[in-house]
Amino acid sequence: MFKKIICITIFCVIACAPSSLKTKSDGAPKIEVIYPGKKQQVNAVDSTFILGNVTPGSKLYINNYRIAVHPEGGFLAFLPLVPVDTGWFVFQLRASNDYGDTTLEWPVKLPEPFKTVPLDSLAILSDFNLPARYQELIAGDLLELSIRGTPLAVAQYKITGLTDWKPMFEISSMIQVPGSETIFGSENLRDSTIGTGVYRAGMFMPSDTALDSADIIFRLCKIVGNSPSDSGLLECVEDTVESILSLKKYDFPQVVELIDSVQTIRHGPRKGYLSIYQPKGVRFIADGKYNNYVRLDLGPGQAAWIPDSSIIYLPEGTPAPYSEVKYIRTFAMDSVTRVSTYLDMMLPYRVEFDPKAGRVGLLVYYVTSDTDWIRYDTDDDLIDYIVWSQPPANVYRLDIQLNENEIWGYDAFYEDNVLNLDLKKAPKEVVNIEDLKFVIDPGHSRDPGSIGPTGLREADANLAISRKLVQLLRDKGAVVAMTRTGNENVELHERPEIAVRENCDIFISVHNNALPDGVNPFENHGTSTYYYHMHSKPLAEHIQRKLVDKLEMGSFGHYHANFAVTRPTQYLSVLVECTFMILPDEEARLRGEEFPKKCAEAILEGIEDYLHSLD
Known part of the structure; x- marks a missing residue:
């Protein structure tokens, strides 16, 4: 999977x-x-x-x-x-x-083993030089440097136009984090050394210099000679990383704007998500670059990253993104309560939900509070109260305290310059599946997914279970749609779009599992469930318990997982891995009639248990 x-x-x-x-x-x-x-x-x-x-x-x-x-x-x-x-x-x-x-x-x-250089030679392994990608930095930024080469030597670096030779320091051993067996295997995290000959250094960028595509030169030296007369001789090798570093001094803020409809900003280039679903038109201040990722300055101590293909640079002199907030207002609607924040322009935001505290947090960047008025809709029974705060400068925070700990999702979006946060209420008759809207997603289609030992495609096994689940839900009176009903191809990004379009309450993505290389399938198997947002976690837990009981197999775990189909915020979303179809016995069970039916029944019973827990 x-x-x-x-x-x-x-x-x-x-x-x-x-x-x-x-x-x-x-x-x-x-x-x-x-x-x-x-x-x-x-x-x-x-x-x-x-x-x-x-x-x-x-x-x-x-x-x-x-x-x-x-x-x-x-x-x-x-x-x-x-x-x-x-x-x-x-x-x-x-x-x-x-x-x-x-x-x-x-x-x-097999993977190539970690490369080490023999002590009796002198070399720098160019493939491991860091930085390895073009960077744009500003004054005060930390530049980290690293090379691998002959152990027990003297290492130095020089940045053209900025420094003379500066020392680097050998790290005698370095922790190598184990691969996928850490999360999917049965063993705990183990430390392992990957060898010697690793040299590192770091420096803060100065404020009095500008650079444009400077080279970084690495040098490794050692003493040579076998007699007292030549024991002081140095032999050196150098390796140059060309046009790798620029040091910028900006006279104006570098204002950028999102050009795509939905974007994710990250904590680092290709790293974890800071905030998802930022809409087209949102503006940021850019102040750095790493390869094809642009660094965004969100405020004191807060940076984010986004691909350069997702933005345009606005003309020099464009005013920096900024707004004050004077008014907050709530609106009671049929299935949601809306919290509206009135801004002067579209600005980046982040939503947080704490189910234990029954609190939703909304952070908006480049904002200063001037909030004297918060108007509550007296017909609303979801929100208890709202308070604002200014944690650091330019970051405005709303804490929305709920009268109950459960919401069934949320949706943040702009109407002109008004940032709306819709909090989805649980249905009134929450213990009854009747009239709830479901979207059932049989995982994969053109992509077959995992393949069993005798050739059973995961896409086909998922569809068989999903059809049985759909029928069970409809027999209970639920309104159900499917992302696919046969072997038609449905792209990954289309599946959550279908769920949003159907305005569903609950989304279930049905899968069957496999393992990464190197993980023992005879020790690591069972059934598992996955969620991304906290409001979906309780549903995933109830389904997991029922799968373990009904299928009479072990639990492979309950996971927070960043999947495209669990990432949307507007509904409860759970991905289910019923069993490991790479096991011959499990593949054979999936080919039959009884086991797919049991999988569907367990998912249904898990949903019902969750609904009864809310009563």
């Missing part, structure tokens, strides 16, 4: 028909490897799994290990990796039955 929704490397794998089969007779068993692909890189170090199928009734050996074969022919093995000098590993498969033997060689590429 993980390649299909987020960027962990795995499992949208095309079944590879073996090309190197050698059979003794036409009746000899067939072998098909589903995963990993032939000559594919496997992102594991010491062990990984291989899955596929053989002719039912065959005996199977892989690298001389006897492998269990399911009655329908599927197999799954978790085996040690012993790389050869070239970085390749070969699975040697042999299947046999009464009619003969079949052998198959299945090579996979």
Whole structure:
């Protein structure tokens, strides 16, 4: 599942028909490897799994290990990796039955080990130089530098037009955070060293200099000579990173504006989200750049990042984004309570929800408070009170205290320069599914998702469960839509758009699971649920409990997860991974009628338990 929704490397794998089969007779068993692909890189170090199928009734050996074969022919093995000098590993498969033997060689590429430089040489490994991407900085910014090379040497750096040679310091060992086994495996986080020869330094950018595309030169030196007469000689190597750094001095604020309808601002280039769904027309002050990401100054100690393709730079001299807030007003509507903040222009914002406190926070940047008036709609029973604060300068915060701890989502949007925050109320008859609006999302379509050992596509398994769930919900009187009803292709971004268009109350995305390379599937499996926003967490917990009980399998966990289909804020959204279809037994259950029905029933019962918990 993980390649299909987020960027962990795995499992949208095309079944590879073996090309190197050698059979003794036409009746000899067939072998098909589903995963990993032939000559594919496997992102594991010491062990990984291989899955596929053989002719039912065959005996199977892989690298001389006897492998269990399911009655329908599927197999799954978790085996040690012993790389050869070239970085390749070969699975040697042999299947046999009464009619003969079949052998198959299945090579996979292993990750390159951490590179170290021998002590008796002198070199800088250019691929590991930092910074490695163009940066624009301003006075006071911290520039971090790093190289890898020969251990126990003397390292220095120089920035053309800015510094002479400055020292760098060797870090004798460095922590390497384990990969996906940390979150999806059964073991705790382990520290490991990745070798010596790592040198680092840092410096704050000065205020009295400007640079334009300066070079950074790294130098590594060591003493050479085998006798007292030449023991003071230095041998050095240098490596230059060209046109890598600019140091800017701005006379005017660099004002930028979003040019796309929905954008996400991040804590760092390609890092975690600071705020999502920023609309077209919102303005920021830009004050730096890293490769193709622009840094946004949101106020004291608060920076954000956005791709440069998402913005335009406004003409020099454009006034900096700024507004004062004089008035706040609430409006009671049929299904939402609206909080309106009156601004002079469209400015960036962030919404926070604390379900324990029953409080919603709205932060608006580049704003100073002049708020003397907050008008409450007397017909509203959702909001208790609202208070404003100015945590740092230029950041305006509203804390909206609710009369109850539950909301069913929220939607923030602009109407002209008015920032509206719609808080979705729970339905009046919350214990009754009747008349609730659901969108059921069978995960994947053109993208098959995970593939089981005998070739079952996850997209098909998801659709079978989803159809049964839809029928159960409709039998209860619910209004239900599906993101797809067959094998038509529905892009990932279209699925939440359908949910918003249908004005749904609850969105359930149905999936079946797989694992990243290197994680033992015999130790790490079960059923799991995923949410992104806090208002969806209780629903996910109730569904998880019912899945574990109804399916009589272990829990693989309950997760906060940043998936495209769980990210929207306007409704309750949960993604369900019913089981691990890479396990032969589980794939066989998914092919039947009873297990998909049980999955659907468990999801329905979880929804009902959640609704009763609100009574």
